[in-house]
Amino acid sequence: MSGQPTIDTNEPVFFHPDLFVVPTNGEAPYLLGYKCEDCGKVWFPKLEICPECWTDLKQITLSRSGKLYSYSIIHIGQRGIKSPYAVGYVDFPEEVRIYAQLAIPHEKLKLGMDVEVIEGVVRLDKNSNPVMLSYMFKAVE
Amino acid sequence: MREVYVVGVGMTPFGKFPDRPYYDLGKEAVVKAVKDANVDKREIQAGYVGNVKAGMAPGQKVFKTLGMTGMQIVNVENACSSGQTALNLAYSAIASGQYDMVMAVGCENLTGGRTSGEALAPDQDDIEGILGNVMPAIYGMRAKKYMEQYGATPEDLALVAVKNHKHSSLNPYAQFRNLVTIEEVLASRMVAEPFTLLQCCPIADGAAAAVVCSKEKMLQLGAKGVKIDASILVSGLFKNQPSDLTVPEITQRASRLAYEMAGMGPVDINMVECHDAFTIAEFLYYETLGFCEKGEAASFIRSGAAELGGKHVFSVRGGLLCMGHPLGATGVAQTVEAVWQLRGQAGDRQIPGAKTAMIHITGGGVSGMDNAACGVHIFTV
Numbered sequence: 001m002s003g004q005p006t007i008d009t010n011e012p013v014f015f016h017p018d019l020f021v022v023p024t025n026g027e028a029p030y031l032l033g034y035k036c037e038d039c040g041k042v043w044f045p046k047l048e049i050c051p052e053c054w055t056d057l058k059q060i061t062l063s064r065s066g067k068l069y070s071y072s073i074i075h076i077g078q079r080g081i082k083s084p085y086a087v088g089y090v091d092f093p094e095e096v097r098i099y100a101q102l103a104i105p106h107e108k109l110k111l112g113m114d115v116e117v118i119e120g121v122v123r124l125d126k127n128s129n130p131v132m133l134s135y136m137f138k139a140v141e
Numbered sequence: 142m143r144e145v146y147v148v149g150v151g152m153t154p155f156g157k158f159p160d161r162p163y164y165d166l167g168k169e170a171v172v173k174a175v176k177d178a179n180v181d182k183r184e185i186q187a188g189y190v191g192n193v194k195a196g197m198a199p200g201q202k203v204f205k206t207l208g209m210t211g212m213q214i215v216n217v218e219n220a221c222s223s224g225q226t227a228l229n230l231a232y233s234a235i236a237s238g239q240y241d242m243v244m245a246v247g248c249e250n251l252t253g254g255r256t257s258g259e260a261l262a263p264d265q266d267d268i269e270g271i272l273g274n275v276m277p278a279i280y281g282m283r284a285k286k287y288m289e290q291y292g293a294t295p296e297d298l299a300l301v302a303v304k305n306h307k308h309s310s311l312n313p314y315a316q317f318r319n320l321v322t323i324e325e326v327l328a329s330r331m332v333a334e335p336f337t338l339l340q341c342c343p344i345a346d347g348a349a350a351a352v353v354c355s356k357e358k359m360l361q362l363g364a365k366g367v368k369i370d371a372s373i374l375v376s377g378l379f380k381n382q383p384s385d386l387t388v389p390e391i392t393q394r395a396s397r398l399a400y401e402m403a404g405m406g407p408v409d410i411n412m413v414e415c416h417d418a419f420t421i422a423e424f425l426y427y428e429t430l431g432f433c434e435k436g437e438a439a440s441f442i443r444s445g446a447a448e449l450g451g452k453h454v455f456s457v458r459g460g461l462l463c464m465g466h467p468l469g470a471t472g473v474a475q476t477v478e479a480v481w482q483l484r485g486q487a488g489d490r491q492i493p494g495a496k497t498a499m500i501h502i503t504g505g506g507v508s509g510m511d512n513a514a515c516g517v518h519i520f521t522v
């Protein structure tokens with residue numbers, strides 16, 4: 001075809017390969033962190049060098065689950081996302097805090113709950129078709 | 142460093158003026174401030190102009206048809222803190238001896254061209270923005286955590302809106318001048334939990350200006366100015382690591398520097414204009430600016446301390462919640478209020494015998510940063 005897949009197909013865009021991995025063999029998806037070998041700090045999203053030491057960072061696999069630090073349910077939100085939608089900050093054992101949309105029934109949301117990374121639709125077009133896939137968090141069963 | 146004084150201020154009312162471009166609003170504020178200072182406009186040696194949305198060289202468009210051209214004009218974009226950034230530059234220009242008399246201006250038109258019904262979002266090249274984050278949710282997450290940690294209730298938070306509406310009902314420059322009840326605040330439309338519409342600052346257009354000069358210049362003019370005792374501007378720290386979002390680090394750092402520079406503490410401050418973009422923000426700033434202990438904000442506001450007649454009056458002009466927040470203008474408008482209060486010219490909302498005022502602004506959504514920039518100034522008479 002044209003070699004410009006995002007323009008003339010209806011496939012949703014995958015966001016973003018150096019942050020998030022969805023294995024093709026059906027294994028569970030995971031996020032990538034970037035660890036400084038000098039100070040040990042983990043950064044997310046991707047950086048080339050540690051902001052503190054300027055040392056090159058090493059890509060690591062983050063734990064699949066973390067704890068929900070806090071959340072909000074957005075009723076007047078951005079265009080392209082169906083309101084209301086829940087968002088939150090999740091603290092990972094690698095000492096990194098990551099924001100994402102929450103694929104969790106709103107009445108089940110609770111600070112401190114265990115959540116895990118999944119792939120989900122984060123943006124829709126005006127006909128409600130998915131246009132962007134990325135990481136989201138769901139409750140750990 | 143030389144002592145620095147504000148000798149003239151002026152502003153437009155804040156509200157929705159889609160047909161008045163930012164430079165038109167800015168011109169009105171400049172003319173009012175220069176007349177208030179009772180100086181010849183040709184004596185103004187430089188202009189620092191806060192604006193976020195207008196693009197290239199907004200300050201030139203404010204000054205060009207006022208016959209104030211040729212001087213140094215610096216355009217300042219620093220998110221919500223643009224106005225206080227302009228003031229900080231004006232302060233530095235005088236304190237350092239570079240100039241003897243300059244102006245800080247803030248002007249913004251947000252309603253011309255923006256669709257309502259959408260929340261202000263971080264930039265779309267910002268990862269949280271792409272994934273749907275909006276300003277009310279960023280503060281909403283702080284509020285949820287605060288409420289869980291300290292047992293604060295939605296009614297407690299609503300008190301901030303009730304108080305600020307009470308204040309703004311006395312301010313002819315405010316966008317909202319109606320009184321509201323706790324029930325009305327909580328029954329308004331949900332924006333981002335736990336905030337209903339009346340707990341979020343509205344968008345607004347407006348402009349404000351201040352004439353700033355050296356002590357020598359002030360004495361020469363025979364004017365009685367308001368002294369700038371502290372002028373602090375800092376940027377946020379970039380941090381991906383978990384931290385306590387109920388302690389806004391950037392505000393803590395900026396306010397400590399300001400207290401140190403002024404040689405004062407919270408006990409000395411009569412009034413505070415803070416960045417009350419959402420109700421929770423005032424709670425966090427009562428605590429972070431040192432007016433009460435952690436977790437005590439609800440009892441602080443319930444004691445009446447933050448209300449007109451109390452010991453440390455917060456948001457006496459109505460705050461961002463009732464004035465609205467024309468990004469580039471807010472910091473200079475806070476300055477105008479501080480100057481009016483300290484000169485005893487604040488009309489029905491005058492704080493009797495006010496001698497010291499603090500203004501605080503912070504904001505700008507950048508993923509991984511508490512806020513982009515924070516300004517704190519302390520004024521005395």
Ligand SMILES: [Zn+2]
Nearest residue numbers: 036039050053
């Ligand atoms: Zn490092």
